[in-house]
Amino acid sequence: MIVGTETESEYFTLIDTGLQEKAFLEAQRMGLIPFLEGFKLLRRNPRVEGEVIDFLFWKDGKEIFVEHTITLRGRRQMEKLAKLGGWVVFVVGHPMAEKFKPSYDDPEIPKILRRLKDRIFAVKMGLNGKGEILLLDNNLKVFLD
Numbered sequence: 001m002i003v004g005t006e007t008e009s010e011y012f013t014l015i016d017t018g019l020q021e022k023a024f025l026e027a028q029r030m031g032l033i034p035f036l037e038g039f040k041l042l043r044r045n046p047r048v049e050g051e052v053i054d055f056l057f058w059k060d061g062k063e064i065f066v067e068h069t070i071t072l073r074g075r076r077q078m079e080k081l082a083k084l085g086g087w088v089v090f091v092v093g094h095p096m097a098e099k100f101k102p103s104y105d106d107p108e109i110p111k112i113l114r115r116l117k118d119r120i121f122a123v124k125m126g127l128n129g130k131g132e133i134l135l136l137d138n139n140l141k142v143f144l145d
Helices: 017-029 072-084 109-115
Strands: 041-043 055-059 064-066 086-094 118-128 133-137
Touching: 017 041, 017 086, 017 118, 017 133, 064 072, 072 086, 072 109
Parallel strands: 064 086, 086 118
Antiparallel strands: 041 055, 055 064, 118 133
């Protein structure tokens, strides 16, 4: 199983999405993700109006649905999140990334993201030489255009 690749920096990429998800949840649990500070993970993979969303977080009576994938399924989930007031979090697995811009291979994605614009976040992770996952930026800049 390949989990990362070498870069020109001291860190390796983190390409295993399962490990990205586990590391993201651990960083959130430890209070290292500022936009989710104080939120508790209420449920993984909740079903909402026929769609499975990655996470449901809760804080002070407020529920936030969070998705971290862009696929055809992810597109449907983002449409649902836009309707529900949820958030999209991108996990960037390249340690040399300075900003994040989503892929627009699907022409519907930009339209959906514009509706979510204030509720889109990115975090950057990488691997060190020991294979440990590191949170390298807990609020990476996101560019939509």
